Amino acid sequence: MASPLVTLTTDFGAGSPYVGALKGAVLSVNPAASLVDLSHDVPPQDLRFCSFLLCAACPYFPSSALHVVVVDPGVGSERTILYVQTGDLRLLVPDNGCWTALAKRYPAPPFVVRLQERRYWRASVSSTFHGRDIFAPVAGYLTLGLAPELLGPHIASWAELHLPEPQISSGVLEGEVVFVDDFGNLLTNIGGDTYRRIEGSVRSISVNGQQVNQRVLTYADAPTGTLVALISSVNTLELAVVQGNAAHKLGASTGTPVRVACDA
Amino acid sequence: MASPLVTLTTDFGAGSPYVGALKGAVLSVNPAASLVDLSHDVPPQDLRFCSFLLCAACPYFPSSALHVVVVDPGVGSERTILYVQTGDLRLLVPDNGCWTALAKRYPAPPFVVRLQERRYWRASVSSTFHGRDIFAPVAGYLTLGLAPELLGPHIASWAELHLPEPQISSGVLEGEVVFVDDFGNLLTNIGGDTYRRIEGSVRSISVNGQQVNQRVLTYADAPTGTLVALISSVNTLELAVVQGNAAHKLGASTGTPVRVACDA
Amino acid sequence: MASPLVTLTTDFGAGSPYVGALKGAVLSVNPAASLVDLSHDVPPQDLRFCSFLLCAACPYFPSSALHVVVVDPGVGSERTILYVQTGDLRLLVPDNGCWTALAKRYPAPPFVVRLQERRYWRASVSSTFHGRDIFAPVAGYLTLGLAPELLGPHIASWAELHLPEPQISSGVLEGEVVFVDDFGNLLTNIGGDTYRRIEGSVRSISVNGQQVNQRVLTYADAPTGTLVALISSVNTLELAVVQGNAAHKLGASTGTPVRVACDA
Numbered sequence: 001m002a003s004p005l006v007t008l009t010t011d012f013g014a015g016s017p018y019v020g021a022l023k024g025a026v027l028s029v030n031p032a033a034s035l036v037d038l039s040h041d042v043p044p045q046d047l048r049f050c051s052f053l054l055c056a057a058c059p060y061f062p063s064s065a066l067h068v069v070v071v072d073p074g075v076g077s078e079r080t081i082l083y084v085q086t087g088d089l090r091l092l093v094p095d096n097g098c099w100t101a102l103a104k105r106y107p108a109p110p111f112v113v114r115l116q117e118r119r120y121w122r123a124s125v126s127s128t129f130h131g132r133d134i135f136a137p138v139a140g141y142l143t144l145g146l147a148p149e150l151l152g153p154h155i156a157s158w159a160e161l162h163l164p165e166p167q168i169s170s171g172v173l174e175g176e177v178v179f180v181d182d183f184g185n186l187l188t189n190i191g192g193d194t195y196r197r198i199e200g201s202v203r204s205i206s207v208n209g210q211q212v213n214q215r216v217l218t219y220a221d222a223p224t225g226t227l228v229a230l231i232s233s234v235n236t237l238e239l240a241v242v243q244g245n246a247a248h249k250l251g252a253s254t255g256t257p258v259r260v261a262c263d264a
Numbered sequence: 265m266a267s268p269l270v271t272l273t274t275d276f277g278a279g280s281p282y283v284g285a286l287k288g289a290v291l292s293v294n295p296a297a298s299l300v301d302l303s304h305d306v307p308p309q310d311l312r313f314c315s316f317l318l319c320a321a322c323p324y325f326p327s328s329a330l331h332v333v334v335v336d337p338g339v340g341s342e343r344t345i346l347y348v349q350t351g352d353l354r355l356l357v358p359d360n361g362c363w364t365a366l367a368k369r370y371p372a373p374p375f376v377v378r379l380q381e382r383r384y385w386r387a388s389v390s391s392t393f394h395g396r397d398i399f400a401p402v403a404g405y406l407t408l409g410l411a412p413e414l415l416g417p418h419i420a421s422w423a424e425l426h427l428p429e430p431q432i433s434s435g436v437l438e439g440e441v442v443f444v445d446d447f448g449n450l451l452t453n454i455g456g457d458t459y460r461r462i463e464g465s466v467r468s469i470s471v472n473g474q475q476v477n478q479r480v481l482t483y484a485d486a487p488t489g490t491l492v493a494l495i496s497s498v499n500t501l502e503l504a505v506v507q508g509n510a511a512h513k514l515g516a517s518t519g520t521p522v523r524v525a526c527d528a
Numbered sequence: 529m530a531s532p533l534v535t536l537t538t539d540f541g542a543g544s545p546y547v548g549a550l551k552g553a554v555l556s557v558n559p560a561a562s563l564v565d566l567s568h569d570v571p572p573q574d575l576r577f578c579s580f581l582l583c584a585a586c587p588y589f590p591s592s593a594l595h596v597v598v599v600d601p602g603v604g605s606e607r608t609i610l611y612v613q614t615g616d617l618r619l620l621v622p623d624n625g626c627w628t629a630l631a632k633r634y635p636a637p638p639f640v641v642r643l644q645e646r647r648y649w650r651a652s653v654s655s656t657f658h659g660r661d662i663f664a665p666v667a668g669y670l671t672l673g674l675a676p677e678l679l680g681p682h683i684a685s686w687a688e689l690h691l692p693e694p695q696i697s698s699g700v701l702e703g704e705v706v707f708v709d710d711f712g713n714l715l716t717n718i719g720g721d722t723y724r725r726i727e728g729s730v731r732s733i734s735v736n737g738q739q740v741n742q743r744v745l746t747y748a749d750a751p752t753g754t755l756v757a758l759i760s761s762v763n764t765l766e767l768a769v770v771q772g773n774a775a776h777k778l779g780a781s782t783g784t785p786v787r788v789a790c791d792a
Contacts, residue, residue: 002560003267003531007548013446014278014542015305018497020271020321023300028326032266035300036551036563041543044447045507057548060660062556073507076482127482129497132324182541183572218604218655233546233657243573243601267531277710278542279569282761284535284585287564292590296530299564308711309771337771340746391746393761396588 003034004143005065009053010131011042012070018129022070025122025132029140036065045073047161048254050098052179052187054091056234058102063088068139070131071098081134082158083148086110092135092142097161116152166190173198173260175237177207177252184245185238188258192235201262205229205239207250208257212239219243267298268407269329273317274395275306276334282393286334289386289396293404300329309337311425312518314362316443316451318355320498322366327352332403334395335362345398346422347412350374356399356406361425380416430454437462437524439501441471441516448509449502452522456499465526469493469503471514472521476503483507531562532671533593537581538659539570540598549660550598553650557668564593573601575689576782578626580707580715582619584762586630591616596667598659599626609662610686611676614638620663620670625689644680694718701726701788703765705735705780712773713766716786720763729790733757733767735778736785740767747771 006026012018019040026033038057042050050071058067072079072094084091084099087106093099095114103110115134118125120141125133138151166175166189175190186207195202205212216228224243227250232238239258240246247253270290276282283304290297302321306314314335322331336343336358348355348363351370357363359378367374379398382389384405386397402415430439430453439454450471459466469476480492488507491514496502503522504510511517534554540546547568554561566585570578578599586595600607600622612619612627615634621627623642631638643662646653648669650661666679694703694717703718714735723730733740744756752771755778760766767786768774775781 005555005559007551009548011446013305015303016446017303017317017320017443018445020273020300020302020317021324021497023271023302024321024324024326024329027269027300027329028324031269031326031328034298034562036548036555037301037565038548038551039543039545041541053545053548056545057552060549060552060556060664062552062559064559065552065555074484077484079484126497128494128502132497179545181546182539182544220602220605220607230656233549233654233660238656275710277569279567280710281567281581281584281707282709284537284564284566284581285588285761287535287566288585288588288590288593291533291564291593292588295533295590295592298562301565338748341748343748390761392758392766396761 002064003032004030005036005061006033006139006143007036007038007058007061007065007067008040009038009042009050009067010040010070011044011046011050012040014040016040018131021129021132022136025136026140029137030143033140033143042071045071047071047096047098048163048178051101051161051163054099054102055105058089058091059105065090066139066142067091068135069093069098070135072096072130075130076127081115081130083113083115083138083151084110085148092139095159097159100160101163112155112158113148114152114155117150120146120151164189166194171262173262175258175260177254177256177258180247180253183240184247185240186246186250186252186256187232187234188237188239190237190258190260192231192237195231195237195260198260198262203261203263206259206261207239207252210250266328267296268294269300269325270297270403270407271300271302271325271329271331272304273302273306273314273331274304274334275308275310275314276304278304280304282395285393285396286400289400290404293401294407297404297407306335309335311335311360311362312427312442315365315425315427318363318366319369322353322355323369329354330403330406331355332399333357333362334399336360336394339394340391345379345394347377347379347402347415348374349412356403359423361423364424365427376419376422377412378416378419381414384410384415428453430458435526437526439522439524441518441520441522444511444517447504448511449504450510450514450516450520451496451498452501452503454501454522454524456495456501459495459501459524462524462526467525467527470523470525471503471516474514530592531560532558533564533589534561534667534671535564535566535589535593535595536568537566537570537578537595538568538598539572539574539578540568542568544568546657546659549657550664553660553664554668557665558671561668561671570599573599575599575624575626576691576706579629579689579691582627582630583633586617587633593618594667594670595619596663597621597626598663600624600658603658604655609643609658611641611643611679612638613676620667623687625687628688629691640683640686641676642680642683645678648674648679692717694722699790701790703786703788705782705784705786708775708781711768712775713768714774714778714780714784715760715762716765716767718765718786718788720759720765723759723765723788726788726790731789731791734787734789735767735780738778
């Protein structure tokens with residue numbers, strides 16, 4: 001039988017001692033858990049980056065996986081920790097909205113439990129490292145088969161992360177860059193389906209005042225160095241430079257506006 | 265049954281081909297070993313960083329884990345390689361003291377074996393990569409159940425890493441920063457218990473001439489941008505900027521003095 | 529029984545959401561696969577780095593491992609994806625030559641299949657992320673025991689990566705740096721066996737006009753800061769600074785010429 005999968009997403013930094021402590025604290029409860037690093041390089045306390053990452057990665061995992069997310073600027077405060085089931089996904093997250101965009105992809109409302117039962121936490125809980133002292137042991141117990149209902153009360157409200165939505169007015173669709181990958185490709189919040197619907201009437205796409213003139217299916221469809229628009233692997237409008245770095249070329253980063261002008 | 269756990273700590277760099285070679289060389293002896301990356305981003309040959317990392321991470325693992333540490337500036341020289349049992353931890357380390365601070369946490373003296381039996385090493389041992397050629401296969405055999413006594417002679421002396429201890433004189437406790445995490449939080453060598461004992465009489469805490477005026481239990485206890493003192497998750501005095509970077513704000517790094525002045 | 533091993537090598541960046549998606553897509557086909565990160569920090573689209581990494585790491589793995597390599601500047605184009613058996617190694621690679629240097633180490637010609645059977649791919653294949661949509665599920669099926677012959681036709685020609693070979697003329701062996709590791713050590717394309725054969729007559733080694741005067745067996749054989757030549761752990765001529773950074777000291781990087789002058 002396969003070992004139970006636990007994915008780990010943090011902003012600790014891949015080389016941080018805290019990553020090791022987190023892993024150890026899961027394995028000390030369930031040495032048979034199979035740990036999978038998603039990313040430890042979420043920029044510190046960057047909930048939008050974290051939200052994008054969870055949307056881009058978690059849906060591809062088998063439903064047996066438990067996704068543990070410790071991007072937690074509110075650690076030690078009154079913010080709570082949640083166990084979430086949404087679609088066929090299961091997560092342990094701080095109650096800071098990092099998971100709400102992911103949950104919107106599933107029609108049914110999520111099932112959410114607020115962690116309260118200290119018997120599943122480390123005996124001594126620090127004020128600054130709930131990843132190690134609460135998330136990790138709870139993850140260990142869940143992989144051993146603990147019923148989530150035993151962790152605490154079922155709840156019906158939680159923090160939401162409000163992400164920017166593209167705006168349409170007088171023939172212009174105005175969105176923004178929501179993620180820059182390591183190649184410098186710019187992923188926007190303009191949905192691929194939305195873009196395909198209006199594509200016939202698109203007059204221009206511009207980023208920071210620079211026009212993107214070529215629409216391709218994939219990078220290899222245009223010569224090296226060409227600035228291109230395409231539909232990304234997460235089905236959104238993406239801007240890229242073939243074998244180059246669009247973020248550098250356009251001086252763009254997360255939050256940079258992207259304008260799609262259409263014929264009237 | 266759970267796969268035997270082997271943690272890996274190196275200064276190779278997470279993207280280095282040497283990391284892959286190390287992993288392969290463990291798995292070629294025991295394909296069932298379960299590898300856990302602690303960190304491959306220890307700064308090159310930085311034994312103090314390595315020592316801090318082992319103290320912060322290893323104690324959280326189950327005792328079944330074997331911790332393999334290849335931060336090894338003396339590779340190929342007369343320095344030897346050690347198998348160490350301390351408390352319920354088991355390690356394979358170069359004899360350079362990277363583990364001695366960790367061992368001091370346990371009352372009983374460590375059990376130490378010097379690796380000598382070449383039959384458990386790769387047939388051909390390079391001069392510059394003992395991680396792959398000695399540590400890895402020995403780790404593989406240990407996870408297969410090999411008795412450590414078969415690796416070489418039991419020894420009673422080894423290299424020690426001398427780490428700075430805080431000094432007290434005329435009402436001033438003078439310590440230093442021993443670790444800067446990826447958030448820029450400054451962890452000092454001033455023990456949390458020591459600090460709590462003197463806390464009633466503390467007049468000021470200063471780092472690089474700047475005063476830290478607020479004592480909190482956790483980051484969320486003060487507004488964004490506040491410079492605060494707290495007890496870290498490894499039970500030492502920590503200095504932080506709420507949702508900011510104390511190392512940048514204070515111009516501090518490992519070795520920066522931290523002064524705690526007390527009332528007479 | 530050991531879980532089937534799948535190693536992952538990409539240029540996505542270790543913190544990228546794409547790494548998580550890739551892992552999930554393997555595990556969703558075979559949750560029992562044991563994933564091993566080789567490196568996600570191959571410089572973007574750098575096939576020479578990738579080729580070096582595969583040569584330095586893959587041969588140390590047990591033959592049961594499947595090596596999945598997604599360094600794929602041609603994604604979505606007419607370039608194909610290959611399943612390769614060479615020596616006792618098994619790989620899934622883009623047809624861009626990243627694996628051909630590795631295969632040259634084995635006397636027998638490789639067995640190569642071109643991936644064609646879409647039933648083993650994700651139902652919906654994006655134009656830009658074949659790692660997630662083709663490589664990953666195929667890797668999952670292979671670890672479940674799928675016969676590689678079912679993936680597509682056996683083929684006899686493929687892209688080759690042409691790597692620079694050292695040149696000899698009038699007593700000078702001229703090679704180049706082919707890899708700089710995280711310590712700043714310079715690994716060259718001059719084979720260790722070649723160097724040992726001519727060593728008796730070597731008059732000088734120079735890099736960027738600077739002489740390397742000391743030949744050692746390992747770093748610890750010379751004082752800190754000394755510039756030395758040695759045979760690397762992958763059996764090539766290596767230039768290093770003892771406990772320092774040769775790349776910085778010599779202003780050298782991949783492609784920098786290395787000259788070995790011999791007596792007539």
